[in-house]
């Protein structure tokens with residue numbers, strides 16, 4: 307495992323001053339930039355001795371929301387200008403630490419940090435690495451500013467605030483903007499500034515960088531799933547088709563869009579992607595599948611030429627997993643999709659294609675070095691994600707639209723039923739027993755909770771509040787409560803499945819942590835299991851509205867003592883880190899197939915024991931590494947526990963090693 311302090315990249319770049327105060331001057335200084343897993347730090351650099359000097363500043367990568375290229379300035383001084391071919395040829399004249407023509411931006415809390423790289427390649431490498439390190443940040447921006455903030459405003463959109471929302475949708479996740487209709491701007495001759503004469507003379511137009519897109523141009527998205535309108539305001543989506551975004555509301559659960567026929571309406575934001583040719587529309591692509599899951603699926607299918615394309619553990623790369631049978635025995639090979647220096651893709655032999663779908667099509671007809679040609683796309687059941695609410699803008703649901711079909715169970719607030727909304731959409735309906743909930747407070751909060759939308763959170767669809775009892779309508783998950791599911795599926799599940807469940811929960815919690823939303827009652831009983839085995843977190847934040855002292859007081863018999871850290875038991879101090887503690891206990895429940903934590907102790911004994919430092923034992927199926935993840939969640943001091951973001955990275959690493 308990489309340690310947090312080991313340096314991943316070190317380069318000398320030009321740094322633009324951040325002008326934190328209005329009066330501070332705009333300047334550019336050469337600094338040594340060092341990237342680690344957690345920080346980007348810049349130092350003075352002693353060129354004489356070739357040594358790192360004193361630290362000048364740093365940015366916490368946790369806070370970074372976007373890393374992208376910036377379009378070059380209109381009229382840069384020689385120091386930031388791309389060398390002409392003649393200059394390039396005359397290497398004596400131009401040293402790599404003299405010229406920094408390739409700018410990029412690291413956007414965080416209070417605005418952009420502008421950094422200029424000496425070569426295009428180095429810029430690409432840094433952007434790529436940075437994106438890899440920040441890939442689990444949940445607040446990643448969906449838009450950015452393609453041009454500089456200069457003279458008090460963004461050149462691209464004239465917004466003045468440095469942290470103003472981006473004005474251009476990001477294109478793809480592969481490190482750098484795709485080349486497109488790049489607008490060439492005419493360059494004026496160089497200013498006759500007092501620079502060294504060797505680079506001052508007016509040169510022919512320098513090569514225009516090809517990888518920076520125009521800030522103008524429509525914001526197009528492509529549908530990854532079909533979507534049938536639910537409301538009259540919604541717009542139908544057809545998988546693979548392009549849509550135009552109409553508002554500045556990217557990142558919202560619902561987006562206003564126009565289709566190719568000019569129809570306009572709202573579409574669910576999680577059904578579309580900004581990528582130009584998204585792999586999601588192909589049945590052979592399973593984005594988040596790990597090596598061991600792919601192997602399991604290919605073996606289960608047991609078809610000669612079965613294949614899956616998935617994201618490689620190396621950021622930005624893809625792997626093709628292929629199954630073949632030789633003398634009856636199934637064998638699996640994993641091929642990383644290679645990229646040629648000219649950005650073309652190939653697999654085993656050098657048959658080059660400009661896109662991955664083209665490459666796959668070629669190998670569907672030709673083995674060309676693979677153990678089999680790609681005959682059968684094997685896919686996991688990829689269910690369509692839930693939308694945030696049933697159609698745009700509707701959170702009050704008309705109870706007449708509900709049909710009650712069967713009872714699912716009984717919870718803290720009373721009966722939960724399975725039913726259909728408008729005869730078609732499956733829903734779960736919590737019928738809130740009168741006197742069991744502070745209803746007005748909940749109804750107010752529900753509007754915010756509707757906006758929480760993540761593939762591993764049980765989606766809140768809406769509420770019926772005009773009658774009593776009130777109803778809470780959520781996504782329905784056919785495999786029910788995780789705790790029961792664990793107890794019943796003991797014999798069927800291996801380590802990989804269990805870790806994958808932990809990873810599902812952790813992804814949801816990482817999202818909540820980033821939204822600064824506390825769950826307060828995370829436990830297997832509050833998770834549900836979807837048709838395809840995906841685990842989703844339910845009942846987030848609901849405990850605040852329970853009217854039952856036995857449940858809400860830490861001394862009460864229903865209080866989740868077994869899932870609570872010392873600071874909650876002692877001082878009722880809830881935080882994301884108290885959720886982290888509960889997550890550790892939930893991992894333990896998963897790895898024991900639903901055992902009761904601290905089985906032989908009663909609540910008051912547990913409080914004593916936990917405060918003394920006693921912890922849950924290592925379940926049989928948990929390796930030392932898995933157990934050390936749990937143990938890290940049970941650090942006595944809340945601050946010593948990892949964040950969900952770090953937990954997620956660790957769990958994914960362990961899964962890759964399986």
Ligand code: ADP
Nearest residue numbers: 714715716717718719722734781782783786787
């Ligand atoms: P509460 O949180 O009010 O105590 P629960 O959410 O635990 O109630 O619901 C009781 C039971 O109903 C659960 O154990 C589960 O079996 C079932 N259930 C609840 N919500 C759903 C849902 N969305 N999909 C499927 N089953 C559900």
Ligand code: MG
Nearest residue numbers: 717831832845
């Ligand atoms: Mg519950």
